[in-house]
Amino acid sequence: MRYMATYDLMETIRNTNQWLGSTARTMASYPAWAMLPNPAIQWMAAWGEVTERTFKRMVVKPDWGIRTFTCEDGKDHLVNIETVVEKPFGNLIHFDVAGRATQPRTILLVAPMSGHYATLLRSTVKSLLVNCEVYVTDWHNARDIPVSCGKFDIEDYTLYLMDFMRFLGPDTNVVAVCQPAPLTLAATAYLAELDPDAQPRTLTLIGGPIDPDATPTDVTDFGRRVTMGQLEETMIQRVGFKYKGVGRMVYPGLLQLASFVSMNGDRHSKAFNDQIMRVSRGEASDHDAHNRFYDEYLAVMDMPAEFYLSTVERVFKNREIARNEFVVAGHKVDMGKITRVAVKTVEGDKDDISAPGQCIAALDLCTGLPDSKKASHVEPGAGHYGIFAGKSWRNNIRPLVLEFIDQNAAPPKPEKAAIGIA
Structure with a gap:
């Protein structure tokens, strides 16, 4: 896995999911759909909004917000x-x-x-x-x-x-x-x-x-369970061409995030499903408890x-x-x-x-x-x-x-x- 191609592949997957979310949100928000009172359209817009925000936050350094x-x-x-x-x-x-x-x-x-x-x-x-x-x-x-x-x-x-x-x-x-x-x-x-x-x-x-x-x-x-050779082979990648550190060996933030989420997968899955439903019902806000937590939790950096x-x-x-x-x-x-x-x-x-x-x-x-x-x-x-x-x-x-x-x-x-x- 110590290749730029692997790093760029992970970034491509993240970028694609962000694009899918943005596309779903935009398409389901066309004014013409308001003539069809179908809850599936509202759910699609909500799914797109949550998905776009989720994958966008993964490569953004959060602001301190102390003004x-x-x-x-x-x-x-x-x-x-x-x-x-x-x-x-x-x-x-x-x-x-x-x-x-x-x-x-x-x-x-x-x-x-x-x-x-x-x-x-x-x-x-x-x-x-x-x-x-x-x-x-x-x-x-x-x-x-x-x-x-x-x-x-x-x-x-x-x-x-x-x-x-x-x-x-x-x-x-x-x-x-x-x-x-x-x-x-x-x-x-x-x-x-x-x-x-x-x-x-x-x-x-x-x-x-x-x-x-x-x-x-x-x-x-x-x-204790893994050897240093296994860690280096499975966790380390080279930064891709998009960033200034191209070629640097890192433990990618996206790979770290996957490990974090897997530790409590069921809880995170429920949290995102609940947030999609709240957005579809108009009960969510830009700075609600879910967004405040996950805007920080999902923002990861390469080590x-x-x-x-x-x-x-x-x-x-x-x-x-x-x-x-x-x-x-x-x-x-x-x-x-x-x-x-x-x-x-x-x-x-x-x-x-x-x-x-x-x-x-x-x-x-x-x-x-x-x-x-x-x-x-x-x-x-x-x-x-x-x-x-x-x-x-x-x-x-x-x-x-x-x-x-x-x-x-x-x-x-x-x-x-x-x-x-x-």
Whole structure:
């Protein structure tokens, strides 16, 4: 499957389905059909509308949709999304609330590079904007990155995070959501060793697979069932001629989406059938619950092949992070070097992707950190999405994370040099 023809074939199928939906919607919407009160025509128009929107969203990067913010003064302030660090595979962006005083908390929100755009954290960003300066890692779609920009694997990802942390400085509070948690922990440890004055104040890891074998799930078991050769042969393709990254090896977003949907096929099928009926009855709207969810869920991005394969092999199969054997640019990273960054883990009791036990393993790796700097929380009844964007996040987890940040807001005491006896 490692051919441009396969990639272009998938894009052709997507494009054809979008065209079929558009054609059905247009034909069934001719005014002349109104003289024939046939519900089949209304259903055809509804099917076309839902189908066209569904396949169109698969190649569109969603907008953040955060344009204004109401501050304590009762006025609406514009929110400007500024790129403060620009790199080939991802930028660091800042949500600047115009006319508002700089907030005391600076938060670096590390978004996953796992098929969806950083906009998946939209509600998380909005909840933190209330009283925080929010920065987000905005990863690029690999199909749009020329081959001349080189590779991007988990070591490059870790080095990117270190650069972002250095830029923001030691008053930063890092919050890593899901997939980047292990690499964010490694970046913090590496920074603590190489440039301790630049390491962040706190590190919060939310639902990440620090030790995938602590409590195996279907996701972690998949990494065990297949060989790296099988993954490379079945999942990796070359970007087709339509995009700037032509020839780049990627794990295509459309292929990832097929995997996502297959995990809960019956539920998604019912959701789309119900939406078609709502549209045919005139009960749907452009921003109803279905469209709000699926506009984001269906928007997928290609992942660099080397990043995907190295994640599966080194994080899940070899458990390099869990065994404290992770190497970056030829240097072994020691998690025990974290001695003054307060670390908190958050897990969901019903998380079926990164089950409870996988993330809290980070605290055992931080052997150089006193217990007073460690914290953990397991949210009862919360699934994977809920621990960073749902009701559990809004009502329980967010206040706990901000309280943890405030508890460790005081500048760390300078470390005394050890006195040796000759």
